[in-house]
Amino acid sequence: MSSPSPxxxxxxxxxxxxxxxxxxxxxxxxxxxxPIITEQGLGYGPDEGHFELRKNIADWLSRNYSxxxxxxxxxxxxxxxxxxxxxxxxQVFADPMHTRYVWMVEPIYHLVFGIFEDAGFYNRLRAVxxxxxxxxxxxxxxxxxxxxxxxxxxxxxERPYRKTYxxxxxxxxxxxxxxxxxxxxxxxxxxVRLARKxxxxxxxxxxxxxxxxxxxxxxxxESTRLPRIIDVDTYLDGGPPGLFGNCVSNGSFSxxxxxxxxxxxxxxxxxxxxxxxxxxxxxxxxxPSQLMSTFINDMFENGSLDRHIHGTLLSAYSRRxxxxxxxxxxxxxxxxxxxxxxxxxxxxLGGYFIWLKLPVSLNAKEITEIALxxxxxxxAEGELFAVPGNNLPENELKHRLRLCFAWEKEEKxxxxxxxxxxxxxxxxxxx
Numbered sequence: 192m193s194s195p196s197p198x199x200x201x202x203x204x205x206x207x208x209x210x211x212x213x214x215x216x217x218x219x220x221x222x223x224x225x226p227i228i229t230e231q232g233l234g235y236g237p238d239e240g241h242f243e244l245r246k247n248i249a250d251w252l253s254r255n256y257s258x259x260x261x262x263x264x265x266x267x268x269x270x271x272x273x274x275x276x277x278x279x280x281x282q283v284f285a286d287p288m289h290t291r292y293v294w295m296v297e298p299i300y301h302l303v304f305g306i307f308e309d310a311g312f313y314n315r316l317r318a319v320x321x322x323x324x325x326x327x328x329x330x331x332x333x334x335x336x337x338x339x340x341x342x343x344x345x346x347x348x349e350r351p352y353r354k355t356y357x358x359x360x361x362x363x364x365x366x367x368x369x370x371x372x373x374x375x376x377x378x379x380x381x382x383v384r385l386a387r388k389x390x391x392x393x394x395x396x397x398x399x400x401x402x403x404x405x406x407x408x409x410x411x412x413e414s415t416r417l418p419r420i421i422d423v424d425t426y427l428d429g430g431p432p433g434l435f436g437n438c439v440s441n442g443s444f445s446x447x448x449x450x451x452x453x454x455x456x457x458x459x460x461x462x463x464x465x466x467x468x469x470x471x472x473x474x475x476x477x478x479p480s481q482l483m484s485t486f487i488n489d490m491f492e493n494g495s496l497d498r499h500i501h502g503t504l505l506s507a508y509s510r511r512x513x514x515x516x517x518x519x520x521x522x523x524x525x526x527x528x529x530x531x532x533x534x535x536x537x538x539x540l541g542g543y544f545i546w547l548k549l550p551v552s553l554n555a556k557e558i559t560e561i562a563l564x565x566x567x568x569x570x571a572e573g574e575l576f577a578v579p580g581n582n583l584p585e586n587e588l589k590h591r592l593r594l595c596f597a598w599e600k601e602e603k604x605x606x607x608x609x610x611x612x613x614x615x616x617x618x619x620x621x622x
Contacts, residue, residue: 235477240269271479287311298576366542
């Protein structure tokens with residue numbers, strides 16, 4: 192008997208059939224036909240990145256978040272994507288001799304662990320529980336307070352060119368990976384106040400913010416998009432108490448253009464961005480993704496980026512999210528599987544992922560192994576998203592599954608869930 196064709200509901204990648212290949216081709220022709228822009232794009236570029244792109248990103252963010260004060264280009268630098276930028280942030284603003292711990296919600300994006308460990312924080316990642324509003328700030332404050340008692344600060348050599356934070360807090364505040372939870376404004380404000388109190392830098396991965404198909408307010412047409420944590424740090428209690436602030440926003444075009452472009456951006460205070468841009472790798476090697484930055488900028492200039500997001504991505508991903516949700520309700524809920532949040536009212540408003548809770552008699556890792564072996568189906572088991580050296584009590588990750596609706600085409604989603612239902616039905620004794 193031949194094996195069924197593979198279906199991957201684990202891969203958290205953008206759909207390759209939605210890549211804007213023609214738009215990028217047009218941008219490449221436009222840029223490379225202009226000698227002035229070509230010279231800029233093929234050169235090293237300034238440390239901060241292509242200025243026109245920085246300005247367009249600042250204007251774009253100002254519009255989309257309805258900011259009362261428009262952002263300036265000096266608050267933006269270009270990166271080689273969110274992961275590359277996180278590595279640079281740690282090189283410049285953290286030091287294992289002084290920075291005590293990296294704090295992150297559990298469950299969390301699992302591939303980030305290696306970036307922190309490579310920066311010298313092996314065995315110094317600390318998990319914080321997640322509730323229905325995201326990271327548990329009450330737990331986090333108790334842990335930060337205990338850390339202040341248990342660890343004496345190490346005095347570093349005089350380094351006038353950088354600030355070194357005492358703690359790092361990493362989070363995905365909007366449509367978190369894997370749980371899909373979005374922090375409400377009150378939680379974002381509480382987190383910023385904690386960061387200021389304990390000299391922590393919040394690294395906010397804002398990579399799913401623009402994959403938000405939540406309806407706009409019909410009364411005024413404005414987006415219901417929440418202020419980012421970087422926006423909260425800008426205005427809360429009169430603004431940051433120091434020049435560097437307590438948050439950096441990590442943005443990327445990987446999810447809204449294509450990951451192979453390797454272009455992203457960081458936003459922070461002008462002083463933070465100045466020092467981040469001066470990371471040794473950028474100062475020596477030039478701005479990250481300089482040529483591709485000119486292509487992305489062309490997409491801003493002619494409006495094709497926004498048209499691609501609103502005309503292609505949001506409609507396609509919202510359809511896929513509805514299709515996967517409907518399949519789960521039809522095939523899995525009768526078997527005792529549930530959405531982690533209220534299954535009766537569950538809906539997906541953005542991001543890539545759906546987080547499921549198996550019956551307590553089932554082990555997610557065993558289910559994923561059987562699904563791959565017998566159904567040629569790939570799904571992600573919950574313990575994959577546990578912080579290494581987990582310091583939390585039993586959190587039931589062994590009963591969790593993450594399904595992604597972005598990668599596979601819409602017509603494959605129901606079949607994938609049907610295959611998963613057969614595995615679960617058999618594991619439950621053939622009910």
